[in-house]
Amino acid sequence: MYKHILLAADGSTNAVRAAKEAVKIAGLSNESIIDVVYVADFEKAKSDVLHATSAEALMIERRKKIQNIEQELINSNVSYKVTILHGTPGPEIIKYANEKQVDLVVIGSRGLNGLQEMVIGSVSHKVMKRVHCPALIVK
Amino acid sequence: MQSLKQQWFGNVRGDILSGIVVALALIPEAIAFSIIAGVDPMVGLYASFCIAVIIAFVGGRPGMISGATGAMALLMVPLVKNHGVEYLLAATILTGVIQILFGVFKVAKVMKFIPNAVMIGFVNALAILIFMAQVPHFIGISTMTYVFVGITLVIVYTLPRFVKVIPAPLVAIVILTAVAIFSGFELRTIGDLGNITKSLPSFLIPNVPFNLETFQIIFPYSLALAIVGLLESLLTAQIVDDMTGTESNKNKEARGQGIANFITGFFGGMAGCAMIGQSVINVKSGGRGRLSALVAGVFLIFLIIVLGDLVVQIPMSVLVGIMIMVSIGTFDWSSFKYLAKAPRTDAIVMLATVVIVVWTHDLSKGVIAGVLLSAIFFVVKISTVKVSKPGSHYIVKGQLFFASTDGFVNYFKSADIKEREIIIDFSNSRIWDDSGVAALVKVKDMLRERDIKTEVIGLDPLSQKIVQQLDGISSSH
Numbered sequence: 204m205y206k207h208i209l210l211a212a213d214g215s216t217n218a219v220r221a222a223k224e225a226v227k228i229a230g231l232s233n234e235s236i237i238d239v240v241y242v243a244d245f246e247k248a249k250s251d252v253l254h255a256t257s258a259e260a261l262m263i264e265r266r267k268k269i270q271n272i273e274q275e276l277i278n279s280n281v282s283y284k285v286t287i288l289h290g291t292p293g294p295e296i297i298k299y300a301n302e303k304q305v306d307l308v309v310i311g312s313r314g315l316n317g318l319q320e321m322v323i324g325s326v327s328h329k330v331m332k333r334v335h336c337p338a339l340i341v342k
Numbered sequence: 343m344q345s346l347k348q349q350w351f352g353n354v355r356g357d358i359l360s361g362i363v364v365a366l367a368l369i370p371e372a373i374a375f376s377i378i379a380g381v382d383p384m385v386g387l388y389a390s391f392c393i394a395v396i397i398a399f400v401g402g403r404p405g406m407i408s409g410a411t412g413a414m415a416l417l418m419v420p421l422v423k424n425h426g427v428e429y430l431l432a433a434t435i436l437t438g439v440i441q442i443l444f445g446v447f448k449v450a451k452v453m454k455f456i457p458n459a460v461m462i463g464f465v466n467a468l469a470i471l472i473f474m475a476q477v478p479h480f481i482g483i484s485t486m487t488y489v490f491v492g493i494t495l496v497i498v499y500t501l502p503r504f505v506k507v508i509p510a511p512l513v514a515i516v517i518l519t520a521v522a523i524f525s526g527f528e529l530r531t532i533g534d535l536g537n538i539t540k541s542l543p544s545f546l547i548p549n550v551p552f553n554l555e556t557f558q559i560i561f562p563y564s565l566a567l568a569i570v571g572l573l574e575s576l577l578t579a580q581i582v583d584d585m586t587g588t589e590s591n592k593n594k595e596a597r598g599q600g601i602a603n604f605i606t607g608f609f610g611g612m613a614g615c616a617m618i619g620q621s622v623i624n625v626k627s628g629g630r631g632r633l634s635a636l637v638a639g640v641f642l643i644f645l646i647i648v649l650g651d652l653v654v655q656i657p658m659s660v661l662v663g664i665m666i667m668v669s670i671g672t673f674d675w676s677s678f679k680y681l682a683k684a685p686r687t688d689a690i691v692m693l694a695t696v697v698i699v700v701w702t703h704d705l706s707k708g709v710i711a712g713v714l715l716s717a718i719f720f721v722v723k724i725s726t727v728k729v730s731k732p733g734s735h736y737i738v739k740g741q742l743f744f745a746s747t748d749g750f751v752n753y754f755k756s757a758d759i760k761e762r763e764i765i766i767d768f769s770n771s772r773i774w775d776d777s778g779v780a781a782l783v784k785v786k787d788m789l790r791e792r793d794i795k796t797e798v799i800g801l802d803p804l805s806q807k808i809v810q811q812l813d814g815i816s817s818s819h
Binding site: 243249257 | 465
């Protein structure tokens with residue numbers, strides 16, 4: 204049984220599809236909790252701070268990016284929490300998953316940046332290879 | 343906030359490694375910024391060494407890197423040109439004193455009043471000026487200069503995709519300096535523009551007359567340096583706060599920057615501040631604590647003492663390539679989206695800040711103009727009161743206070759009201775002061791004379807109370 208399910212969220216539609224699958228699995232047990240993980244990318248830190256009126260406003264901005272996923276989880280009545288991490292998305296998700304010893308990682312197959320994926324490979328692929336638990340990649 | 347021990351020794355391995363990476367990235371910048379300011383490379387190198395080391399002890403934001411910066415170097419140009427480096431050192435000391443006072447009087451709070459538009463304009467203008475400062479060093483010199491700048495840019499932008507541990511600019515410097523030395527190409531080197539002294543900085547008192555005239559010369563520069571230095575330092579602190587998910591002491595940082603500049607001036611260094619780019623590199627490379635800044639400073643001066651002879655042989659064209667990368671990295675590329683989407687007044691403030699800085703070559707003037715302009719826009723916006731009218735229902739929108747009463751009163755003066763009874767709805771408005779209340783009373787009186795009954799609704803309790811009190815006074819006479 205999967206108790207601690209890590210759902211990687213980045214605001215893309217793939218992540219919402221991943222959320223729907225995560226809900227299906229979490230719905231199987233009352234003890235399951237979905238941990239929605241959003242990584243605030245180091246590369247965007249400067250521009251994020253420049254364009255936010257305050258640290259609090261920036262937090263709201265980031266919460267808004269995963270709003271669609273939160274709505275999905277609220278609608279389906281599963282228990283969940285939100286974790287915002289700071290770093291480079293792929294490695295940060297892997298580090299968190301392994302440190303917290305989550306039971307399952309659910310991640311969308313493609314994030315927001317197509318060009319980057321072409322050059323350095325996809326985040327989901329990296330995550331799948333390096334987490335110590337089963338990973339579900341959602342198309 | 344973390345304990346002092348945690349801030350120093352909570353991340354020893356990460357801090358030492360990242361400190362070394364930062365030292366390597368600091369050297370070309372410190373040299374380039376010295377050249378921009380018009381002083382010997384040592385003035386920037388000593389500044390970066392002293393400031394990084396001192397800030398490690400007295401700064402308020404562990405993990406942030408400070409040193410000689412472009413923003414500060416650009417401000418010094420006229421002072422160095424007209425009066426020489428000794429006046430720059432004196433100005434550096436005075437900058438420190440002003441910043442310490444800023445810290446003591448908690449000026450960091452004032453930062454909150456600087457709008458985003460101004461800060462975005464600030465970094466963009468800084469990027470443009472850094473780029474413009476490179477132009478004389480590569481346009482129309484020689485074909486080989488263009489080739490070296492081009493190769494440097496190719497290396498710094500493609501290498502990080504494959505090699506992540508070694509900073510790409512360092513690789514570009516090592517390879518291209520070797521090529522330049524062994525090929526014998528005619529290229530200008532850092533040595534052609536100044537000397538590298540292979541020694542630690544020593545204490546000296548700036549050789550300037552201590553009188554009012556000197557003070558009058560350096561004070562405007564010191565004030566500008568103090569403001570710009572603090573602005574960039576506090577912005578950088580916010581970025582490091584965000585990246586590390588921790589908080590920092592902004593007033594301590596302001597004071598720390600002051601102490602660092604004050605001491606640096608006595609050791610032959612130019613005024614500096616926190617560096618956005620270097621701090622980002624530090625955090626990305628795993629630096630989190632005070633130790634990282636200390637290691638960066640110490641390792642920088644160690645490299646200069648050991649490798650000084652090689653450093654002077656670095657071709658200027660490689661340095662120019664690296665500085666073009668720095669300016670591209672400094673520019674806020676989301677500004678274009680911002681220009682399209684942000685409120686018009688914000689976009690104008692941002693552009694005005696950039697134009698004024700590029701025009702005057704003075705970041706402080708752009709910031710001050712930007713703040714004033716946005717203050718004016720704010721006052722205009724806040725003092726606009728609009729009334730809309732669905733039927734006999736008059737809805738007031740906006741803030742009613744001394745500066746905005748005219749619009750409100752004039753509306754009812756000129757309005758052609760047919761109804762015998764109207765409702766004035768204040769649910770989207772608020773009355774702030776006696777002038778606002780007086781305006782409402784005036785409008786009611788005016789309408790009464792025209793035999794129109796008014797009912798006021800939607801007042802918040804506080805406004806209601808003032809209105810009742812004043813209304814009583816006016817109708818009793």
